[in-house]
Amino acid sequence: MVRFENVFMRYDGGPVILRDVSFDLEPGSFHFLTGASGAGKSTLLRLMYLAARPVSGQVSMFGRDIAKVTRKERPSFRRRIGVVFQDFRLLPHLSALDNVALPLRIAGTREALIREHVPELLAWVGLSGHLDALPATLSGGQQQRIAIARAVIGRPSLLLADEPTGNVDDRIAVRLLYLFEELHKMGTTVIIATHNESLVDRFDHPRLHLEDARITRRAPSSLLRRPPPRATTASAGAAAPRPPAADPR
Ligand SMILES: Nc1ncnc2c1ncn2[C@@H]1O[C@H](COP(=O)(O)OP(=O)(O)O)[C@@H](O)[C@H]1O
Numbered sequence: 001m002v003r004f005e006n007v008f009m010r011y012d013g014g015p016v017i018l019r020d021v022s023f024d025l026e027p028g029s030f031h032f033l034t035g036a037s038g039a040g041k042s043t044l045l046r047l048m049y050l051a052a053r054p055v056s057g058q059v060s061m062f063g064r065d066i067a068k069v070t071r072k073e074r075p076s077f078r079r080r081i082g083v084v085f086q087d088f089r090l091l092p093h094l095s096a097l098d099n100v101a102l103p104l105r106i107a108g109t110r111e112a113l114i115r116e117h118v119p120e121l122l123a124w125v126g127l128s129g130h131l132d133a134l135p136a137t138l139s140g141g142q143q144q145r146i147a148i149a150r151a152v153i154g155r156p157s158l159l160l161a162d163e164p165t166g167n168v169d170d171r172i173a174v175r176l177l178y179l180f181e182e183l184h185k186m187g188t189t190v191i192i193a194t195h196n197e198s199l200v201d202r203f204d205h206p207r208l209h210l211e212d213a214r215i216t217r218r219a220p221s222s223l224l225r226r227p228p229p230r231a232t233t234a235s236a237g238a239a240a241p242r243p244p245a246a247d248p249r
Pocket residue numbers: 011012014017035036037038039040041042043044
């Protein structure tokens with residue numbers, strides 16, 4: 001689905017952002033992309049949705065080297081990828097409903113279907129009362145949820161989300177993650193860039209971690225966490241090591 005081979009990336013004159021990065025993501029997988037602010041998460045996603053080209057190395061999407069995708073092929077290529085941009089990129093003159101409907105209208109979906117599905121999805125992300133609202137009249141978190149709805153409405157085979165929970169509280173963040181999980185269960189490959197470690201810890205997905213311009217793969221956080229010893233099993237409890245200084249008083 002996504003393959004990077006020896007990819008180097010830098011913006012002209014700037015520091016190296018990706019150094020000899022290679023990895024392979026299976027169709028149907030779900031990954032978090034983590035790393036500190038400035039580590040290159042957005043840049044990596046940009047390479048995947050054809051908004052940037054590597055300085056060297058090869059990026060393949062859906063089995064095709066992106067350097068060989070012709071200008072004519074680009075729109076159909078991009079339609080298979082849903083993107084939630086860090087800065088939303090909503091069209092300011094269109095209502096919430098029309099923003100989300102846009103990918104369907106471009107794809108020629110019947111208006112009756114649009115009228116049925118778009119309000120349903122907007123209700124799911126908690127915006128049923130704002131179908132006709134212009135983005136500027138909504139909060140950052142609400143705009144972000146419109147951007148998410150727009151990215152998923154066309155059931156893309158790959159969903160790239162750049163800090164999709166950056167502007168919402170934890171309760172809504174978890175709900176949005178459930179939405180991505182539902183999409184994933186229907187077969188969508190999902191990659192979510194985030195620096196929200198506590199959110200990553202709550203979900204059972206592997207991660208790609210960016211640090212010092214390199215990628216490392218990490219197992220789902222649940223596999224790294226050790227459950228605390230249970231007090232109810234007396235004999236095991238006596239033998240189990242205690243975490244240092246973790247006793248609540
Ligand atoms: N269009 C650009 N031109 C020049 N430098 C950029 C551009 N976009 C990002 N950068 C730089 O590349 C580095 C990685 O940025 P980015 O991919 O946005 O990281 P992250 O999303 O992890 O915060 C940062 O140092 C940033 O300043």
